[in-house]
Amino acid sequence: MIVQQYNVKLDAFEGPLDLLLHLINRYEIDVYDIPMAELTEQYLLYIYAMQELQLDVASEYLVMAATLLEIKSKLLLPKQEEELFDEDMEFDVEEDPRDELMQRLIEYRKYKVAAEDLKSLEEERGQMFTRAPSDLSEYINKEEEIVNLDVSIYDMLGAFQKLLRRKKLQKPLQTRITRQEIPIEVRIDQIVKELSMLKENEKKNFLDLFPYEDKPHIVVTFLALLELMKTDTILMEQTQNFSAIFLSLKKGETNNGYS
Numbered sequence: 070m071i072v073q074q075y076n077v078k079l080d081a082f083e084g085p086l087d088l089l090l091h092l093i094n095r096y097e098i099d100v101y102d103i104p105m106a107e108l109t110e111q112y113l114l115y116i117y118a119m120q121e122l123q124l125d126v127a128s129e130y131l132v133m134a135a136t137l138l139e140i141k142s143k144l145l146l147p148k149q150e151e152e153l154f155d156e157d158m159e160f161d162v163e164e165d166p167r168d169e170l171m172q173r174l175i176e177y178r179k180y181k182v183a184a185e186d187l188k189s190l191e192e193e194r195g196q197m198f199t200r201a202p203s204d205l206s207e208y209i210n211k212e213e214e215i216v217n218l219d220v221s222i223y224d225m226l227g228a229f230q231k232l233l234r235r236k237k238l239q240k241p242l243q244t245r246i247t248r249q250e251i252p253i254e255v256r257i258d259q260i261v262k263e264l265s266m267l268k269e270n271e272k273k274n275f276l277d278l279f280p281y282e283d284k285p286h287i288v289v290t291f292l293a294l295l296e297l298m299k300t301d302t303i304l305m306e307q308t309q310n311f312s313a314i315f316l317s318l319k320k321g322e323t324n325n326g327y328s
Contacts, residue, residue, distance in 0.1 A: 084129060085129055085130050085132075085133035085134075086133075086173060086174060086177040087177070087181070088112065088115060088130070088223070089108070089112065089133070089174060090174060090177060090178055090181065091221075091223050092108060092111045092112060092115075093108070093174070095223075095310060096111065100171060100174055100175060100178075101171060103167050103170070103171060105137065105140050105141040105144055105167065106141060108137065109134075109137040109138060109140075109141050112133070112134060112137055113134060113137075114230055115223075115226055115227075115230075116130060116131070116134055117230075118226045118229050118230050118233075119226070121229075121233065121284075121288070122229070122288055122291060122292065136170070137170075139166075140166045140167055140170060143166040144166060144167070220305035220306065220307050220314055222295075224305075224307060224314065225291075225294070225295070225298075225305075225314075227311075228275055228276075228314050229291055232276060232279055232287065232291075233287070235276070251286070251289055253289055253292055253293050253296065256289050256290055256293040257293045257296055257297060260278065260290070260293055260294070260297065260303075261297070261302065261303075261318065263278075264303065264316070264317060264318040265318055267317060267318070271317070272306065272315035272316065272317045273315065273316055273317065274313055274314075274315055275294075275305075275313065275314040275315065275316060276313070278290055278294070294316075301319070302318070302319060303316050303317065303318055303319060304316060304317050304318075304319050
């Protein structure tokens with residue numbers, strides 16, 4: 070199987086601090102008392118998933134990974150004994166190596182919340198028009214489609230990590246390797262056709278799209294799903310954190326000439 074080169078920009082991640090903040094929120098970590106071992110492990114798993122997908126990981130992500138490992142190593146070093154000074158019982162308290170990262174995350178969270186508030190105000194203002202009232206009676210009976218896109222790129226990467234572990238465990242000891250060319254455009258067309266055969270209100274489990282254990286097929290399928298999400302062709306749904314991801318074809322969508 071030959072996987073064609075496919076470039077995916079990492080702009081959706083908004084930088085390493087955004088990824089760290091996502092991990093802190095997802096695993097309910099106290100930003101004022103960060104368990105560096107757990108946070109570093111989860112961060113490196115996401116970086117590994119990006120590299121497995123052959124994505125061009127920005128250098129700032131790798132710099133943050135090195136920073137996390139440095140902080141983690143400092144915390145593992147034995148603390149120096151406290152030194153007593155004069156008669157005032159003053160102690161030389163060693164600075165916590167996590168303090169700088171904690172302050173950066175707190176500041177970033179403030180700006181992120183402010184940006185979300187501004188975006189909400191922009192959307193609210195976008196609903197205001199100065200045009201005179203119009204007769205909208207002809208639209209009364211039309212159903213308004215409500216789209217709830219609650220699956221982010223982080224959820225997709227998390228699902229990809231689980232998929233890699235699952236396929237590795239299920240991989241037989243002896244396999245027969247076959248080569249089959251499958252361009253991403255062809256895989257996209259296959260997925261769209263498969264989803265179009267679902268009954269109304271029926272959804273497909275994310276894991277069911279990966280019937281084969283070979284890594285090239287897994288990667289090309291995952292990249293095809295990212296492209297379908299980017300073009301707003303499919304709907305990804307997840308009821309809660311760590312639960313299964315289900316997808317379906319949006320109403321009125323076809324294969325859009327991918328093949």
